[in-house]
Amino acid sequence: MNSRRSAPRVAIVTSICTLVIGAVGLFVMVFLNAFVLDEYDAYGEVPIPGSAGLELPQGEVTVSLHTMVTGSGSGLPVPPLRLHVSAPDGAADPVLTESIGGTTTVNNDARVRVWVMQVSTAGVYEMSVDGQVQGYINPR
Structure with missing residues (x-):
């Protein structure tokens, strides 16, 4: 029992x-x-507007909009952005595909995936970004 x-x-x-x-x-x-x-930010960040050389690996690379936000919200709107990538000598230009993802926010630090880039050869790529980011805090 x-x-x-x-x-x-x-x-x-x-x-x-x-x-x-x-x-x-x-x-x-x-x-x-x-x-x-x-x-x-594994490979670095480029201020918007601005340019920088980033060391990229061969394969798929995610390109995100990163900014500071105030308050709480459901998502980060992606402004019209232009990204120009120059490949190193002897390498093919990477293939960019627009792929807007969900917003990740941690302690007022917000990120949203904008593009996915297929890099054929590892090396230092010159990135140039421009867009309408007047309402964003420290966009990159």
Whole structure:
């Protein structure tokens, strides 16, 4: 009769421990994703308007709009932007595909994917960006 009462207690204790471990794991995953694993500026940033040389790897590169925001909002509107990329000598120009993504905001720091670039050869690419960014705080 005693073993009948201990089985539900074991199940309850096990489920509570699983719930606590899951909640801690979720918190750690969100923290790591937002502050440690997020590499939105892995290859550098170019001020808008402005230009810079960035070392890019071969393969797919995400190009994002990065700015500061005040208050809270549902998304970051993407202004009309122009991106010109000059490949290094002997390399083909990268292929740009517009691909507007969702907005990520952490501590008033907002980013939204604008383009995906296919780079055929690793090297230093000259980037030039211009657009209507008068209402944005430190756009890059």
